[in-house]
Amino acid sequence: MVTRTNGEDRRCHTITRVLTSDSRAGDPDKSILIMNVHPSIGLNPPGPTTAEPFAPEARYELRIDTDGGAVANLTYEVRFSSFEGGEQRATLRRVEGAQASETDEGGKVILEGVPVSTGHEAHVAQAGDHRFFAGWRSDPFFFDVLGTLNKFQFTSGDFFADKDTCSIVLEVPNSLLGPKEVGLWARTLVPADSAGGGWIQADRGARPNQTPFLAGEQNDAYLAGQPADDDRFVPIFAHALEHTGGYSPEEAKRVAGKLLPDLLRYDPKRPASFPDNGRGLIDDVSDVFLAILTNGKVTGDNVGPHDDFLDEFPYLGPPHIIRSK
Numbered sequence: 001m002v003t004r005t006n007g008e009d010r011r012c013h014t015i016t017r018v019l020t021s022d023s024r025a026g027d028p029d030k031s032i033l034i035m036n037v038h039p040s041i042g043l044n045p046p047g048p049t050t051a052e053p054f055a056p057e058a059r060y061e062l063r064i065d066t067d068g069g070a071v072a073n074l075t076y077e078v079r080f081s082s083f084e085g086g087e088q089r090a091t092l093r094r095v096e097g098a099q100a101s102e103t104d105e106g107g108k109v110i111l112e113g114v115p116v117s118t119g120h121e122a123h124v125a126q127a128g129d130h131r132f133f134a135g136w137r138s139d140p141f142f143f144d145v146l147g148t149l150n151k152f153q154f155t156s157g158d159f160f161a162d163k164d165t166c167s168i169v170l171e172v173p174n175s176l177l178g179p180k181e182v183g184l185w186a187r188t189l190v191p192a193d194s195a196g197g198g199w200i201q202a203d204r205g206a207r208p209n210q211t212p213f214l215a216g217e218q219n220d221a222y223l224a225g226q227p228a229d230d231d232r233f234v235p236i237f238a239h240a241l242e243h244t245g246g247y248s249p250e251e252a253k254r255v256a257g258k259l260l261p262d263l264l265r266y267d268p269k270r271p272a273s274f275p276d277n278g279r280g281l282i283d284d285v286s287d288v289f290l291a292i293l294t295n296g297k298v299t300g301d302n303v304g305p306h307d308d309f310l311d312e313f314p315y316l317g318p319p320h321i322i323r324s325k
Helices: 097-101 145-149 216-223 227-245 249-259 285-293
Strands: 017-022 030-037 041-043 046-048 059-065 074-080 089-096 108-115 125-127 130-138 164-173 182-191 199-205 264-266
Touching: 030 059, 030 182, 059 164, 074 097, 074 164, 089 097, 089 130, 108 125, 108 130, 199 216, 216 227, 227 249, 227 285
Parallel strands: none
Antiparallel strands: 017 030, 030 164, 041 046, 059 074, 059 182, 074 089, 089 108, 125 130, 130 164, 182 199, 182 264
């Protein structure tokens, strides 16, 4: 749930977590999109990850399906400079229309040269009706990970309470999302080879805690896939639900069908609240996951939300460890 296990670059190959919420500042005409990658600590293998915030060779994308086709019609892409002298800078692009669903480079530059935050202070940039942040933040996720791995014996507390993550936070006007419910997800792309021969999707995510249903090659195929093709994973999800939750085959298939395609559904006209409409920072998504996985036998991990959120953009709390330049 925290990092992939294939030993590749852990800056990119981390489980992407995406959150969306109505603006905590109270602007009903804007929404907040958050993409969290590169947690500061990994589980497999255990230990700290690299101190470099974002991979300069990677592309980080927030993808938006505006017409219900499970295909991106609008994409926000973030690229980063090399991490030199303890500093890194970000460029934000917006890609619209048919090009938004492709892996080709392009789009309109919204912001460039934005400093990546590595310390307590959050460097926020604004261009028109967009606000943007990228950098280390206190990890907003809360979950007794070790308790889950220990047969749901929740005695270890919140694994993420003192952890950091690298966050991309974007405030966008609702007018760009359109008048209907949208589907949101995030993905990370890395070069296919050193010769510049295209791109590989290293990771993607929308709803939290999806990948525990998968293992090995199935997990790799899922992370490299697209929401529009997620029907092929319904039998695999259903099998996991039968095994862990004791679901009947028919009920397991029905529940698995609700978890796929992996999109975070969000209507900007309504307040964000998981699992029905987006995902707020304090929504206890792990309790929802546990109840689904165990068919109601386990309904919580005795862990609650963090108390270090900010009342202003980018809303995520400052990092626990200040990384010196």
